Amino acid sequence: MKVLKGLTSIGLTMSMLLSLAACSSAPQQSASPAPAQPAAPAAAEAPKTDSGSPAAEKVKLVYARGKDSTDSTKKLVEAFMAAHPDIEVEVREMPTDTGQSHDQYVTMFSAQSSEIDVFDLDVIWPAEFAQAGYLLPLDRLIEQDNIDTSKYIKGAMNAGNFGGQQWTMPKFIDAGLLFYRKDLVKEPPKTWDDLIAQAKALKGQGGTKFGYLMQAKQYEGLVCNFVEFSAAYGGKILDEQGNVAVNNPGTIKGLKKMMEIAQSDFVPTNITTFTEPESHTAFIEGQSPFVRNWPYQFALAQDASQSKIVDKVAIAPLPAGDAGSAAALGGWMGGINKFTKHPKEAWEFLKFMTGPEGQKISAIHGGLAPTYLPDYDDPEVQKASPLFANKDFVDGVSAAVSRPTTPIYPKISEIIQIEVSKALAGQQTAEQAAKNMETQMNALMKK
Numbered sequence: 001m002k003v004l005k006g007l008t009s010i011g012l013t014m015s016m017l018l019s020l021a022a023c024s025s026a027p028q029q030s031a032s033p034a035p036a037q038p039a040a041p042a043a044a045e046a047p048k049t050d051s052g053s054p055a056a057e058k059v060k061l062v063y064a065r066g067k068d069s070t071d072s073t074k075k076l077v078e079a080f081m082a083a084h085p086d087i088e089v090e091v092r093e094m095p096t097d098t099g100q101s102h103d104q105y106v107t108m109f110s111a112q113s114s115e116i117d118v119f120d121l122d123v124i125w126p127a128e129f130a131q132a133g134y135l136l137p138l139d140r141l142i143e144q145d146n147i148d149t150s151k152y153i154k155g156a157m158n159a160g161n162f163g164g165q166q167w168t169m170p171k172f173i174d175a176g177l178l179f180y181r182k183d184l185v186k187e188p189p190k191t192w193d194d195l196i197a198q199a200k201a202l203k204g205q206g207g208t209k210f211g212y213l214m215q216a217k218q219y220e221g222l223v224c225n226f227v228e229f230s231a232a233y234g235g236k237i238l239d240e241q242g243n244v245a246v247n248n249p250g251t252i253k254g255l256k257k258m259m260e261i262a263q264s265d266f267v268p269t270n271i272t273t274f275t276e277p278e279s280h281t282a283f284i285e286g287q288s289p290f291v292r293n294w295p296y297q298f299a300l301a302q303d304a305s306q307s308k309i310v311d312k313v314a315i316a317p318l319p320a321g322d323a324g325s326a327a328a329l330g331g332w333m334g335g336i337n338k339f340t341k342h343p344k345e346a347w348e349f350l351k352f353m354t355g356p357e358g359q360k361i362s363a364i365h366g367g368l369a370p371t372y373l374p375d376y377d378d379p380e381v382q383k384a385s386p387l388f389a390n391k392d393f394v395d396g397v398s399a400a401v402s403r404p405t406t407p408i409y410p411k412i413s414e415i416i417q418i419e420v421s422k423a424l425a426g427q428q429t430a431e432q433a434a435k436n437m438e439t440q441m442n443a444l445m446k447k
Contacts, residue, residue: 064119072366109134131407136336155400156371169354172368174330175400188316211266213291224328229254232321247438255430317396329400
C-alpha cells in the first residue's frame with residue numbers, strides 16, 4: 001500500500017478511547033484456553049428475521065460489553081430503541097480486564113446460559129468461541145439482509161470468520177501505524193529499507209536519541225509487530241485452511257528485517273523490554289523521529305501536559321515490504337450468544353450496532369475508528385476526529401491483517417513470542433525460529 005505524499009498536518013487533539021485490543025497497553029486476554037467443547041456444527045441453523053413483523057410483546061435484550069467511558073453506547077442503544085420500539089436493550093458492563101471478561105463469558109456459555117444476548121469480543125476470540133459452540137452463525141442472516149461485507153475492512157471481517165463461516169461482525173478497529181516527526185521527516189518512508197535509512201540518518205537530530213521505536217518485549221505486542229513484518233513480505237503463520245504455514249520464505253524474510261531493526265544501533269539498547277508505554281513515552285519526549293504504535297499515540301502526542309512534540313506529529317501506514325504494507329489488526333467484534341432466547345431481535349441489534357448508523361454513532365461520540373469504510377466519507381465522522389478525515393490513517397487501518405485465526409490462539413501466540421524473542425536476541429537465526437515455530441505449532445495441532 002502506497003504512502004501518500006504530503007500528509008495533511010493534524011493540529012487537533014483526538015480523544016481516543018483507550019480500550020485497545022490484545023496487542024495494546026490494555027489488560028491482556030487470559031493465556032488459558034477455554035474448556036474443551038464440541039465443535040459447532042458446520043450447518044447450524046440461523047434464525048429467520050422479518051423486521052416488518054410486529055412482535056407479540058416487547059422483547060428485552062441484554063448487551064454485554066466492557067466499560068465505556070464515553071456516552072457512545074448510551075446514544076447507540078437509544079437510537080436503536082427509537083427505531084425498534086418493540087425491543088428494549090439493557091447494557092451489562094463487563095470487567096475492564098479483557099482476560100476477566102473472557103473467562104466470565106466462557107463460564108456463562110459453557111453452562112449454556114441465555115442471560116446475555118449480544119456481546120463484544122476481542123478480535124482474537126471468535127475462533128475459540130465458534131469452535132466451542134458459543135456463537136450463533138451469521139452467514140444466512142447477512143445474506144438474507146443483503147449486507148455488503150465488501151464495504152467493511154477486509155481484515156476486520158476475516159477476524160470473525162472461522163471454518164468457512166462468519167461468526168461475528170466488526171465494531172471498530174485498531175491497527176498498527178507509523179507516527180513520525182514532521183519537523184524532522186521530509187517524507188515518510190515507503191518501505192522498511194527506507195525507514196532504516198532515515199532512522200540511521202535522523203538519529204541524534206532535533207534532540208533525538210534514537211531513530212526508531214517499536215514493541216519488542218516478549219508479550220502479545222511482539223506478536224503484533226512480527227505479524228506486520230511477516231505479512232509485509234508475503235509470509236503467513238497459518239494458511240486459509242488453518243494449517244501451519246509459518247516456515248515460508250516471506251515469514252523468514254520479514255523476521256530477518258525485524259531482527260535487522262531490533263539489533264541496530266538506532267533503537268534503544270533495551271528495545272526488547274519495550275511495550276506500548278515505553279514506546280509512546282520515549283516518542284512524546286522527543287527521543288525518536290519514528291514510532292510504531294496504535295492510534296491512541298496521536299492523542300498523547302497532542303497532549304501539551306505531557307508531550308514535547310505537540311503539533312509536530314503526522315501519521316502514515318507502516319512501511320511496505322515485498323508484498324506491501326501490513327498492520328496488525330486490533331479492535332472489537334460483536335456476536336450473538338448461541339443460547340439466546342431472542343435470536344431475531346439480537347440480530348437486529350447486532351446489525352444496527354455494526355452497521356453504518358451504529359458505527360457512525362460510535363465514531364462521533366466514542367472516537368472509535370469504523371470498520372465500515374463508507375463512514376469515513378461522512379462529514380460528521382470526519383469532523384469528529386482529524387484522524388478520520390486523514391487518508392493516510394484510513395489507508396493504514398485498511399491494511400490491517402488479523403493474527404492467526406485459531407481456537408488455540410493463546411498457545412500459538414506463546415510459541416511466537418518465545419521463538420521470535422530468541423531471534424531478536426541473536427540466539428537463533430530467522431530460519432531456525434521459523435522451523436522451531438513450525439514444529440511446535442504442528443505438535444499443538446495434533447493434540
